[in-house]
Amino acid sequence: MSPIKSLRILLHRMLMPLGIDTRKLRSDRKILEGTVFPVLENDPNIQSILFVGCDWYTLHYGALFRQKRFITIEINPELARYGSEEHHIDSCENIPRLFPSDSLDCCILNGVFGFGLNERAAMEATLAGIYGTLRPGGWFLFGWNDLPEHRPFPIEELVGLDKFQLREFPGLGSIYESDPINRHRFHFYTKQKIESGESASS
Numbered sequence: 099m100s101p102i103k104s105l106r107i108l109l110h111r112m113l114m115p116l117g118i119d120t121r122k123l124r125s126d127r128k129i130l131e132g133t134v135f136p137v138l139e140n141d142p143n144i145q146s147i148l149f150v151g152c153d154w155y156t157l158h159y160g161a162l163f164r165q166k167r168f169i170t171i172e173i174n175p176e177l178a179r180y181g182s183e184e185h186h187i188d189s190c191e192n193i194p195r196l197f198p199s200d201s202l203d204c205c206i207l208n209g210v211f212g213f214g215l216n217e218r219a220a221m222e223a224t225l226a227g228i229y230g231t232l233r234p235g236g237w238f239l240f241g242w243n244d245l246p247e248h249r250p251f252p253i254e255e256l257v258g259l260d261k262f263q264l265r266e267f268p269g270l271g272s273i274y275e276s277d278p279i280n281r282h283r284f285h286f287y288t289k290q291k292i293e294s295g296e297s298a299s300s
């Protein structure tokens with residue numbers, strides 16, 4: 099890493115706790131941090147949040163969720179330093195090996211599809227794993243860029259998404275296009291609660 103980038107990251111680490119943000123944020127990240135995160139942080143029904151993929155500009159995210167169990171998972175070991183206190187160096191395809199079924203209140207897969215998680219089988223395994231580990235009624239936030247270079251294949255072809263239900267997120271609706279340039283889209287899903295007398299497979 100160049101000395102300039104190291105300095106930039108060090109400054110970010112030191113200044114964020116003082117409320118000074120040196121990053122230049124796109125509108126999708128402003129929405130994520132300024133609208134989505136506060137809703138999650140203030141929801142007493144959400145205690146555990148799994149955030150997939152991290153980098154220097156997300157290193158302070160754990161501090162934004164002081165009241166929660168904020169977990170990160172990142173495939174690149176070199177980025178573990180930017181993860182939360184509870185961090186896993188692993189692929190998100192392996193989420194079910196790390197958490198019990200129906201145990202997580204929220205999972206955020208933002209900017210990972212098309213940014214390394216590009217293979218159809220890996221994406222389907224990830225979605226199936228998130229579905230299995232999310233508790234009924236929990237949130238699944240899927241953020242992706244609707245651009246040819248970051249859309250390995252049409253998301254309509256992802257059968258793993260069919261099990262989730264789109265759900266209105268406060269202030270944003272169920273699908274929100276947050277940035278006209280990178281065409282970043284947030285899809286808000288839930289895992290449907292099973293009504294009594296209904297089986298999980300129905």
Ligand SMILES: C[S@@+](CC[C@H](N)C(=O)[O-])C[C@H]1O[C@@H](n2cnc3c(N)ncnc32)[C@H](O)[C@@H]1O
Pocket residue numbers: 150151152153156171172173174177188189190191207208209210213214215
């Ligand atoms: C563009 S960054 C987005 C980081 C973060 N999710 C965010 O919203 O800013 C994509 C990250 O996903 C990670 N990644 C790619 N494939 C992954 C996988 N299979 N499992 C876990 N992390 C992965 C990359 O290493 C990279 O750090």
